[in-house]
Amino acid sequence: MNVEENKITSETRQTLDVAPSIPRSKLEEEGHSLLIVDLLRLARTFSYRRYRLDVIGFLLAWLWVVLLLALGYWITRIGA
């Protein structure tokens, strides 16, 4: 491994460990953490308590999708 490659590897480690340098957020720990931002770290970080707002809102939104699809389908069946 040459010097340039060594440098890249070291910078990569720093990059992937960028999270620890971020100030601790009380709101994030109480449900305001963001699923998409933490997507690649979810296996380690996921808990319902941390992602409460994202989880509840996302599931509720999918319920609306199902309702709208059902409404669309129902309209095509009226009078058939």
Place this chain on the structure above:
Amino acid sequence: MGGLSTLDLTVIIAYLAGITAFGLYVSRRVKDTEGFFMGNRRFGKSLMVAQALMTGTRADYAIGVVGASYEIGMAGIWYQWMYIFSTPFFWLLSPIFRRARYTTTADFFEERFSKSLGVGYSFFALYLFMLWQGTIIKGAALTIAGITGVSETWIIWGVTMLFALFGVAGGLVATVNTDFIQGIFIIILSFMLIPFGLNAAGGFSGLHARLNPQMFSLLAAKELSLFTVTMLVISGLVGIVAQPHHMAVAGSGKTEMNCRVGWCYGNFIKRLCTIGWALTGVIAAALFAGVYGHKSRELVFGAMIKQLLPPGLIGLMIAAIIGTVIASCAAYMVSGSALFTRNLYKKFLKPEAGDAHYLFVGRVVSAALTVGSLLFALYLPSVVEATIHFVTIVAFVGVPMWVGIVWPRANSKGAWMSVIGSSTMFFVARKTGWGQGWQLLSALLVGFALAIIVSLATRPEPADRLRRFFTLLHTPVGEEKNLERVDLKVMAD
């Protein structure tokens, strides 16, 4: 005038006078660029819902879906429902836009990747804004000219003057405040024709008796197969983050919850309206069978208004169409001028001027963008083709944005190669004659693969840049003291 009664004209004039006066009244509050471009991030839930509904709901969408459903049946709904499966993700994405605290999407590319990517995105976004405005104006003018007999050119100029007056004077504040009123008009526009059309067609059972059962299927093998719909849905989700006006639509709320509710549920109302448009198209198929061909199908919306609605309601419908044009175009114009002023003019031409100067430049650019959009309107083949064109190209830019948010290792070189590679792949696949779904799939796969491979093969972004970016995303609105503690300046301030 043309086919309009005195009552229709009175409704239109009263609407236009009222909405202009209201827009100018609320615009008195605009004193600086942050107010002009982002409404000082003070909007509540209801205004955010109205903004998302109106910015994302345009008369040309209704015209396109009605035209498509007239030809292929209820499946025409997918030209707008392609975003229905993306909508739950708006709940997850809007706090990211709000927390980033940027004014434009170009700020995102510049702060996360590099200045060159920010500049590249700015030019791409200006192209998109002009394309969108051109499509909207063309669609509305086509319909109104069909109803009234007034020259399309006159309608284009008249409507353009109105939304330019709005946007230039009041920026986002005027646009969002009038969106609330115009939101009511878009719902009127979406459902008003249905009872009249059903009455003429003999109700739902009359519709089924007159039309082929395939017209009631949500999938149409002829134009929109399951695979094509799936790829449009995926492209829609990938590209949604990169649509340039979404930084304002999703990020101008006072709180993160306001942004979530506004963007997500404003769009659910739009999906509901889309059912109305598709049903209107199916009714049109029963009433105007064989009158319009593939190329002229978008004229059927105007024909239905003219033949089905009584005097007074025709005027109300025209007012609703003009309302959507004003709301959408003014919002795009404000976002476009924010991009130019902040990401090009301020950075490269005059970095040290005062805020009043940038506000003036923002207003001049707003007017210039409007002129550009008029030129675009002349060359667009059809509303649906313009929609597909923008869904496709915006997805190429969406790939690096997604990768940049979820993967700290992604870098500027990977982002550039992703955009270049996916657009090249798309145009090669298109020239080779691949189906629409395969064109989209191959382009997206190449885009994601290049973003990852090139990023891994080259140096990551500097740690300080990444720390700044991810600190913002991990600092909820309301905890700004955490940013001060690490000496992180918010870009929009």
